[in-house]
Each structure stands twice: as C-alpha cells, then as structure tokens.
Amino acid sequence: MKKSVWGKSLLGAAAVVLGLGLAACGNSSSDKSSDSGKKVTITFWHGMNGPYQKALNGIISDFNKSQDKYVVKGTAQGNYTALQQKIMAAAKSKKLPTIAQTTYTTVPDYVSNGFITPLDPYMLKGSDKLSQSSLDDIYPAFITSSKYEGKYYSMPFSKSTRIMYYNPTLMKKLGVDMPKSWEDLEALGPKLKAQGVMVMGFDSSFDMELEGLARQAGNPFVSKDLKANLDSKKTLKVTNMIYNMIQKGEAKTAGEDFYGDKSFTSGKTLFYFGSSAGISSMKQNAPKGFTWGTAPLPTYNGKKATELAGNDIVMFKSASTDEQKGAWAFMKYLTSKKETIKWAEATGYVPLRKSAVKDASFQAYLKKNPTSKAAVDSLSFGFQSTAFKGFTEYRNDLLDAVDNMTTKGTKPETAMADLQKKTEVILKDAK
C-alpha cells in the first residue's frame, strides 16, 4: 500500500515537472513551426474590430493572393489599449510580431527601448523602394510624422481628421448661417443659449480642438525643436475662449457619453466637433429622420487647421531580414493608391495619397457619400502633434489639464501653467 502511494506521488510529480518542461519547450519552438511551406510569414498585430477588421482582412487576403513569396497573418488584439499592452508584454518576452499598428506618438518611446527598426533600407533603397514621386504623393502631414530623428520609422495607415458635424434642420429653425470661423461660433453662443441650445459639443475632451486653435493662433503646443507653448499668451487666449463658453453653458464636453454625438443628435448642441472616423457610427446611430452634414473645422485668426489622428504601422527589429522585406512589401501595398481608396471607402478613414483623392472612382464615391467630403477637404491643412519620448505621459497630463478645466472649473491660467511645468520636465528628459 505504502509503496504504491509513493509510486503514484512520484509519478504525479514527474508528470508535473514534465508538463512544465514541455510547456516551456513548446513555447520556444512554436515560432518557427508556423511557416507555411516556403513562404515567409509576416505577423501583423492590429487594433481594428467590427467593420474595420473585416475591411482589413479583405486587404490582407488580397495581398496574400497578389504574390507568392509572403503570407501576412493579421491578428486583431481587441482595441488600441489592449494592442499596446500586448506589444509591451511581447517585447519583454521577446515574441514581437513582424509589424504592428501603433500611433506615431509612441515611436520615440519604441525607438528608445530598441523595439523598432527604421524603414529606410527598404523604403528609400533597394528594388522595392518608394519612388520620390510616390513619396511626394502621400500627404505631407502623414509622412512627416513618420520621420523621427531623420529616419522613417512608420507608414501611415488608419488616419482620420477632426471635422465639424452640423444639424441643418435646427440651423434653419434657429436662423443660423453656416459659421465660417471660431469667432462666428463664439458670437453665436449667447444668442443660442437664450433659445436653449448650446452652440457646440466636443467629445469627452477638447484637447485636439484646442491644439488646432493654438496652432491657428500662432504656436503649436510643442514645437519641432521641443519647446512647450502651453501657457503662452496665444495658447491662453484660445483656451479661455473655449473655457468661458463651457463655463457659461454655451458649449459642453461629452462627459459620461464619451462621444459628443448623443447631445448632437438629440439637438442639445447645434455643432459637434468629432473624428471623421465617427461618420460610420453616426450613420448607424443617428435617429431615423435626423439630418446632419459635415464641414471642415472653422478658421481662427484667418487660418485653417485640423489635427490628424489615427495609427501608423511600425516594423520590429526582432524580425528577420526576409520577414522585414515582406513586411515592407505589405506596407507598400497597403499605402498604394488602389488599396488606400478601398480602405477609405470601407471604413471612413481618409485616403493617404493625393492621387487617390483625385481619382475618378473616389470622387464618384464622395458624390454619393457627401459626409465623407469634409475630412478629405481638411487634409491639405491637417497637422500632427510633435512626437517625443514621454509623449504618452505628456498626453495624460494634457487630458488632466483639460479635465480639470471642464469638471473642476480650474482657471486656464492655473491649469495650463501647471501643464507647462510638467511638460518642460518631460521634454528635458526627451532631449
């Protein structure tokens, strides 16, 4: 009896040890075994879901059919936040994919951690490079933000702009003409408030609109040479403009709704500043019979500006040369005129190339879908914020500052001076 217990427990222990050992081995060997035949496998992690994922899968399978050297395997990681966390965990355990979707603002952090590799050897040199004319064809705002410390680290992919949604029925009822500028909107505030309507609504934060305004007033939040202008006279002037309108009840942020479309479709706000990527959800969620249109953001100080948001694709250092070559071929394919049009039409993101916008079939699409036009018209004056190491920390602080102004009523002078101080510390580390 005793013997058999001993034997069983020994056997059990052996099984546990063996199991753990096998699991460890299994992990390390699985990377290589996933090659299908002789083709090189390119792993691609992205944060797209729903209709966006479907569109992307279509493009991936088109690419796989278009050539016989590479196979791209796309993996949806849920959303952007989950994607970031997966990348971090994969970097730690040395299991990064070949390429992944990420915002260009994380590029400096990725570079300093040594995750990603410049695209220059494939993009500017070699047999598969982008010609100068092809490079120039991509909207400058997209391609300049791909460059960090003089090298290209990312290719633009899923990009959107901030646009203004308007409610034509309500405008007619209230006797309001289409505002051309922020100054017009500011003047409309008191008049509309008296009629029980707020002139404008934002998403849960107005940081993107504010950055646009600061640029229109004459200074970016953080300049290319890493100087912060968060409590400059110009920035404070526009911050006060929005702050006052919110405090007086002439404008609102989305608060618990997260996106401003609920207040907009229920007629609480006449205009709504949102992402052009929200057009598809607006089409789905707007109540029946509700009419709406879109326009580029209004001017300020006689100037136009709109912040471009969205994601790029980066290539990881850990990939082999063959994988990197294939990954580049795929990135090139994604940003080609044909595919960028397909992507834009399917998702509501904007085309990346000037030639794509001029294309007859895309123009025909815009005629049929006039709400998509505002974003495309905004591309010529779109900008992207300056990326630097520690950008995400800075952005957390920026969102805090805006949040303090909207929910706590902190004066712009105080909130922005505090932000300026924090940002200067981050920038000092980044240099």
Added chain:
Amino acid sequence: MINEKPTLKSSLKAYLYLLPMLVISLTFNIWPIISSFLMSLYTKYNFYTDKVDAMGFDNFVYLWNDPDFHLAVRNTLVFVAGVVPVTVILSLIIALLLNQVKWLSGFFRTVYFLPFVTSTVAIAMVWNWIYHSDYGLMNYFMGLVGLHPINWLTDPHWSLLALIIMSIWKNLGFNIILFLVGLNNIDKGYYQAAEIDGANAWQRFWNVTIPMISPITFLVSVNGVIGSFKVFDQIFALFQGQPGPANADLTIVYYLYQKFYTEYKYPIAAASGVILFFLILLVTLVQLWYSRKHVHY
C-alpha cells in the same frame, strides 16, 4: 496515520504532495513579489533587456513628491473606508432577513448573488446608465423624493461616491452567503438558553448572534479591506478607461496601471505596488490585533 511520528520518509512524502502547489505559487506569487520589490529599487533600468545600471530609493522619493500619488492614496483610503463597513453591515442585515424568511429565500439568495458572478464590465455598463445625468434612473428616483439631480460621473465631488455605491452593491452577494453560513452554524441551543433566561430579540442578537458570527465578520472585513485596496476594474469600466473626472477616482492600483502601461515608468509602478503592499499589511495587522480580543472561535 495521524499519530505517527514524523520520519524522514513521511516528511519527504508530505513535501512531494505539496510540491505541485509550491511550484505554482513560487512561480506565480512569490517570485513576482520578490522581483517587484527589487524593481522598485531600480533607478536606471531597461525593462526589456533587464539591464540595471543603478539602484536606490529615488522611486520612493518620486512618489513622496508626486501629488497624483497622494491623491491616489487618499482616494483609496476613502474608498476602503466607504465600502468595507457599509458592505459588512448591509450584508449582515440582509443575511439576517434571509435567514428569517424561509419563503422565497432561495430566490433572493440568487438575486443577491448575481452581481458576484456577473462580469464587472457588464455591471459597470449598467451602472453607467443608472448614473447618467440626463437619462439615469438614479437621478429619476432622487427627483421623486425632491432631490436635485447630480452629475454622478462627471462631477469630481460625487464620482468617488458613485464608485463606492456600485462596489458595495457588487460585493454584497458573496458576503451575504458567508454570513448565511455563519448564521446557520450557530447552535440553536444558545438561543433557547437565552430565551429561558428572558433575553429579548435584541439581547439575543447582540449577545448570541454577534459573538458567534465574529469569525465570519472578521473574514469578511479582512477580505473586503484587501479587495478594496486593490480596486481597479470597476473604475476602468465605469469611467471608460479614465480614472474619473479630474482624477477623482484615481486609486493606487490605477496609478500603478497608468505608470506601467501608459507612461512606461516601470520602477515607479513597482514602487507604488510596494507601498500598496505595506499599506494592506499594516491594516491587516491592525485587524488581526483587534481580532485577538474580539473574535470568538
């Protein structure tokens, strides 16, 4: 078997039985704790290559000077103080009531237990609507009794209370079950003896029920304190990935998450985890010390 003297052989056998669990807890509990203690001391550190260039207490100095961390500690303490006592008292009351009414008690037990088995995200989405300032049930009921509507989720003064209410509701189910077990284990003889001595219902409750279920009360409150100190998922879900308006719901674990996942400051995140560890340890020790005197086994 039980009375056998331990021999080398029998000890070895015992260790062998313990081995699987030991391996698991060493790898997944003890080792991470040790490495996060170590990481909290790294001042110059590459997370990805595991290269440590310098060590020191700078991360703790950073926390000492960071107003956000102070806010996180304050919010966490308020949260614990708000959630635990109310949860314990409410679940005891509900358990007593369930113990009294035999009719439909199974049904009510299920109802109260539902929040415990429902995913936090689903719960938070429902509460998100309940708290909505324009369309929410909460403000509707408050309006019925003549109270002003409150911006539960967007006003920094109220959003922590909103979180506390939701957490109490979510915690009730499990604690009620524990209390019910405790109540059923009390020997009926005590009550009969008390009745013979002429004790009224209140005296029976105070002098029989309370002392007899004190081990359960202790368990529930220690569990509650530890769980509440670690609050994170409710916040993430209720405020859709934000720590509440103007950081009003920033807790220590949320702070840790922000430092780790969005700001890439790994050693500082580890340092805040170490502080959380000692805070929980301190409070649990106080509870243990108190239980020596007041818990009757």
